[in-house]
Amino acid sequence: MIKLGLIGFPLGHSFSKNYYLSKFENENITDVDYDLYSLENINQFPNLFLNDNRFKGFNVTIPYKQTVIDFIDDLSVEAKQIGAVNCITIQHIGDKVLLKGYNTDAFGFETSLVPLLTPQHDRALVLGNGGAAKAVLYTFDKLGIPYTIVSRSKTNGNLTYEQLNRDIISSHPIIVNCTPVGTAPNIEEAPQIPYEYITNRHLLYDLIYNPAETLFLKKGKLQSAITKNGHDMLILQAEKNWQIWKDNF
Template sequence: MIKLGLIGFPLGHSFSKNYYLSKFEDEEINDVNYDLYSLENINQFPSLFLNDNRFRGFNVTIPHKQTVMGFIDDLSIEAKEIGAVNCITVHRSEDKVSLKGYNTDAFGFETSLTPLLTPQHNRALVLGNGGAAKAILYTFEKLGIPYTIVSRSKTNGHLTYEQLNEDLISSHPIIVNCTPLGTFPNIEECPQIPYEYISNRHLLYDLIYNPVETLFLQKGRSQNAITKNGHEMLILQAEKNWQIWKDNF
């Protein structure tokens, strides 16, 4: 039995486990299993794949997407440039175990975003500057879309939420929520931006997929903006992970 899994902490409800186990059942893949491995300390990670040669791959979620890179022997171009890993392959030879790290978040975001883009979507506001934002910034750089980061503190030239005004909102027709604000069960929360300046020229994208429509997206829709949640991005990156793992089986 080939073993795959998700590492992170804490791990509650997991989209990944449900998704892959359903996929395996639907496609009659009987020799692969996927499970959750809650690791409070990333230094616990090697004990998983070193003590069990059935492991062939992992997903990585918060808070380990960056710290896990200390255990990676090789990085894909995207993972290296983004500085974060969410997919790992385990390679085994007679006397060595090596890991390669990938970032499929960027693939998922770009593939789900680009069909929505029109020529007017020429500048972006990125809400939040944590690990979730890294793949988003990489994608905008790849697409040649200038972006401005909005964070709670005025560091590294970022804007603060208090600085957002009509001109800034109007001149940034793409707004991406990379914060956890609005995630279930805290569905009454949303980033504090002046939603009254959102228009039908805007595209609001939320990385959150639970709930299906966050308050951020509700407020955008009420202003006639195009809105999209993170569910398709999640599915796209999950399928990309599977292709990467399969090539290593």
């Protein structure tokens, strides 16, 4: 039995396990299993696969997308540029165990975003500067869309939420929430931006998929903005992960 899994902490609600197990059942894949591995410390990670050659890959989620790189032998081009990994392949070659890291979040984000873009969507406001934002920034660089980062503290030229005003909101018709604010069960929370300046020219994208419509998106929709949640991004990256793992089996 081939083993795949998700590492992170804490692992409460997991899209990945349900998605892959349903996929395996629907496609009659009987020789692969997927499970959750909640690790309080990333240093516990090697204990999973070093003595069990059934492991062929992992997904990585918060808070280990960056720290897991210390355990990886090789990085794909996009993972190296982004500096974050959400997909790992494992090869057992004799006594050696080789790990390669990928970032499929960028693929998922780009593929789900591009169909929504129009010529007016020429600048982006990125809320948050953590690991989740890295794939988003990489994608905007790739698409040639300038962006401004908003974070709670002012560093490296980032804006703070308190600095946001009509001019900034008006000149950034794409706004992406890369923070966990608004994730279930905290569905009454939303990033503190001046929503009254959002118009029908805006596209609001939330990486959160649970709930399906966050307060951030609801507030944007009230201002006639186009809105998009993170569900399609999640499906796209999950399928990309599966392709990568299958090629490694």
